Amino acid sequence: MPLLLCIDTATANASIALVKDDIVSSTRTNKNQKDHASFLQPAIHAMMHEMNIQLSDLNAIAVTAGPGSYTGLRVGLSSAKGLCYALQLPLITLSTTLVMSYAALQQLKQDQQSPADFFLCPMIDARRMEVFTATYDRNLKCIKDNRALILENHSFSDLLAEKITCFFGDGALKWKQLCNSTQALFTDVSWNASDMMIPALERYRLQQFASVAYTLPEYGKEFNNGNK
Secondary structure (H helix, E strand, O other): OOOEEEEEOOOOOEEEEEEEOOEEEEEEEEOOHHHHHHHHHHHHHHHHHHOOOOHHHOOEEEEEOOOOOHHHHHHHHHHHHHHHHHHOOOEEEEOHHHHHHHHHHHHHHHOOOOOOOOEEEEEEEOOOOEEEEEEEEOOOOEEEEEEEEEOOOOOOHHHHHHOOEEEEOOOHHHHHOOOOOOOEEEOOOOOOHHHHHHHHHHHHHOOOOEOOOOOOOOOOOOOOOOOO
């Protein structure tokens, strides 16, 4: 069974998880977004020491590649790529919205009052009335790819006309203020690197690896450095 290191620094909370024997054996989290860079490498080394595992024992490294914070994505992906290059390990990249949706799905499955069928719509705050979002069905099949969206009253009208849609993430509150559909379900969902386990293991077994040399973060939209 593969030994995986999972890294998520894409949003406000950074976290790492160690997957061993198809279970999450250890996690560490940082809730100060400004400290993601200083948190990551010491946390990895401390966790590996605690678990008495060497970095060279790893079979692959998985990382959330976006969308999300510009700086956070660079921190996570550059660290994962650096470790993969140094240790000659395969790199697994996961969409942040997929990891969020996996966490939401597990929560909804535990809720006996959850609907029988629904769409999952994760939302990451992109400032003002804009969010990064995607749409998944209850089998985590991507219905609409990651995109930046400026929220308006009619946003998601096509999804809501079809079935109940669950909105979550730190961008969902802005949409809740605009939405008046009875088909909309808003729920608080917490996620961390441990929620990367299932999709990361699936990609590992399918040998769906990313290029260590050429993979870039999925920022969600073009970065504006203020010079345009």
